[in-house]
Amino acid sequence: MTGALDGVVVADFSRVLAGPYATMLLADLGADVVKVERPGAGDDTRHWGPPYAVDGTATYFAGVNRNKQSLFLDLSSPEGMAEARELALRADVVVENFKPGTMDKLGLGYSALASENPGVIVCSISGFGSGEGASLPGYDLLVQAMGGLMSVTGPEAGHPTKVGVALVDVITGLHAVYGILAALRHRDATGQGQHVEVNLLSSLLSALVNQASAYVAGGVVPGILGNDHPSITPYGVYATADRPLVLAVGNDGQFRALCSVLDVDLAADQRFATNPARVAHRSELRVALEVALGTHGADHWYAGLTAAGVPCGPINDIEGAFSLATSLGLDPVVAVPGSPVLQVANPLRLSATPPTYRTAPPSMPGATP
Known part of the structure; x- marks a missing residue:
């Protein structure tokens, strides 16, 4: 090839x-x-x-x-x-x-x-x-x-x-x-x-992309937010009844879908109706969401939220990450x-000239295979 x-x-x-x-x-x-x-x-x-x-x-x-x-x-x-x-x-x-x-x-x-x-x-x-x-x-x-x-x-x-x-x-x-x-x-x-x-x-x-741009274009020196995002919320790690779940809600439509699956009336609350408002009230929003998420485990919410088009996922270890990629045919x-x-594997997929795997990493002279 x-x-x-x-x-x-x-x-x-x-x-x-x-x-x-x-x-x-x-x-x-x-x-x-x-x-x-x-x-x-x-x-x-x-x-x-x-x-x-x-x-x-x-x-x-x-x-x-x-x-x-x-x-x-x-x-x-x-x-x-x-x-x-x-x-x-x-x-x-x-x-x-x-x-x-x-x-x-x-x-x-x-x-x-x-x-x-x-x-x-x-x-x-x-x-x-x-x-x-x-x-x-x-x-x-x-x-x-x-x-x-x-x-x-x-x-x-x-x-x-x-x-x-x-x-x-x-x-x-x-x-x-x-x-x-x-x-x-x-x-x-x-x-x-x-x-x-x-x-x-x-x-x-x-x-550093957006974090660097915050400083260069906006004069803002970003700080540590743990697993939260400086400009979007809910976008981080949230507790459920058994183990943590990541939510990556990127727009108001996804937030409304999240609230529908969780059966909570947060999207109409002016503190949470828009992303800038949610960012300003991220602590109150976290409390409200984790109360709802605490009624079921992560797998339950992952299934329901994914079906509703809400980006979310469990936190895998490396073994789990490879298992996921394998299950997706990657x-x-x-x-x-x-x-x-x-x-x-090399992550590139090229239709005409794909990556090839020809030889193992070279051994040292005299090394035992």
């Missing part, structure tokens, strides 16, 4: 998450990704366990490195550098997340490579950019804290909380992919490559040929 990126060679000098996630997505679309790793150690995430997969591989590494081959090079040696340079010069795309300036010192930066290969695309991923923030360490948790995400996440004011996954790394990896694809499109049209730069902080600020888990390690 032909992939959208068949024939594109990617030299992957990245490690941990943002870069490897980006290059795996490119590999899923058919790119030939060669992952450069340190001899004897490899990518840091090879050692980030437990948990481990059935073949002993750290699940962290396994989750972002399928469809790649590894090349173990000592970049401090002339031989290793020569091989690295040969790889970079024959690549269509070079991806790296070293400290800004490192690739230039190695002679593998964009200017050096483009002088011999004008069509090369170099994607540099950093924590805080290549300017004044170049020396700052680019760790997801730090950017969640310093970039404002933790200030709007958590149960209540005074308890800022990180997201339960390295979300900023993932968002940055996605930004890197679309930057690379745009650069490939430009190269197809002009023959000219370019330097793509993306950093964790800028990616997070963009991904095929969230895939088997990789020749590997006992199952993989999370």
Whole structure:
């Protein structure tokens, strides 16, 4: 089967998450990704366990490195550098997340490579950019804290909380992919490559969307609302007779349907008749709704509210989330040929050039399968 990126060679000098996630997505679309790793150690995430997969591989590494081959090079040696340079010069795309300036010192930066290969695309991923923030360490948790995400996440004011996954790394990896694809499109049209730069902080600020816009466009500094939404209600987690239920009521029509199913006369109350009014009286509305929801369990309300077109759902653990996706025919888990390690499916569905799963995450030399 032909992939959208068949024939594109990617030299992957990245490690941990943002870069490897980006290059795996490119590999899923058919790119030939060669992952450069340190001899004897490899990518840091090879050692980030437990948990481990059935073949002993750290699940962290396994989750972002399928469809790649590894090349173990000592970049401090002339031989290793020569091989690295040969790889970079024959690549269509070079991806790296070293400290800004490192690739230039190695002679593998964009200017050096483009002088011999004008069509090369170099994607540099950093924590805080290549300017004044170049020396700052680019760790997801730090950017969640310093970039404002933790200030709007958590149960209540005074308890800022990180997201339960390295979300900023993932968002940055996605930004890197679309930057690379745009650069490939430009190269197809002009023959000219370019330097793509993306950093964790800028990616997070963009991904804060309405919260960031509240500040930039409205001068409002958002705070923590727990599971509530700053601009919509009821939109959060509500208690029922047995376990919590999420309501995501986005308009007045849905609110009237909610009230009908709950058999409560709240939609006619001026405090709750419109969304702005509901936001202004969110605490009183929560009390009234939870009194009604407390008469039955979450499954009862999920069935009735869903039938009435009211967005709602139970709070699943990861196992429950995969079970849901499976029940909906989304095929969230895939088997990789020749590997006992199952993989999370690529979420793209392309009618002509779908993602493919060709090889397992590369093993370390001498490792026991």
